[in-house]
Amino acid sequence: MHYAIIAAGEGSRLKEEGITSPKPLVKINGETLLERLVRIFLDNHAESISLIINEEMKDVQEFVTRMQLPVPFHCVIKSTPGSMHSFAALAPYLHSGKFILTTVDTIFHENEFAKYIRSFESDDALDGLMAVTDYIDDEKPLYVGTDGSLSITGFFDQEYPDCKYISGGIYGLTPKALTVLSHCMETEKLRMREFQRELVYAGLRLKAMPFSKIIDVDHAGDIEKAEAFGI
DSSP states (O other): OEEEEEEOSOOHHHHHTTOOSOGGGOEETTEEHHHHHHHHHHTTTOSEEEEEEOTTOHHHHHHHHTOOOSSOEEEEEOOOSSHHHHHHHHGGGSSSSOEEEEETTEEOOHHHHHHHHHHHHHOTTOSEEEEEESOOOOSSOOEEEEOTTOBEEEEESSOOTTOOEEEEEEEEEOTHHHHHHHHHHHTTOOOHHHHHHHHHHTTOOEEEEEESOOEEOOSHHHHHHHHHTTO
């Protein structure tokens, strides 16, 4: 499995709330967000790990240069206008097989993630397996429509009757999705939720896999929540 981490945001809300560390280096129970994800990926059959950070993150750049990993590691240093453009910058490293894309601040139970990876690895009929949760602690959640078999029917900015879950920000995809990404870039879309909608419009076979809880570390208070999460 190939893994990709989007860590190109500025973490402005954390800065405003007194957190001086750049988001990738924020520590949860003594471990930086970046190190935590890399460790989990290595525990789950990582063939390669790719990362994007913005040009202003000098501390993170220095931190990354000291990382020594047993798999190919690619670091893109580029400031982008949005998460989808960050994804596009990582796309050249994701053409050779199934991959997982997530943001650096995504907190989840490791045992659930391991089950998620095993499920995606074993199902060659799927074009994508998206992590979802019914735990809603997001300012602008992306609701995920599903049918009785957890096949994804749509992604919505507002809750609809078939939307039991929201997106957890962990995307399991195949290289087929990169064609859709190229189309999104050509039509000047910026947001990952627009890309996800295009996956549905393009007819890709997507399923949802529920996690009990997924937390994004966007605010100072989220650090405490994450540490109490029992990760």
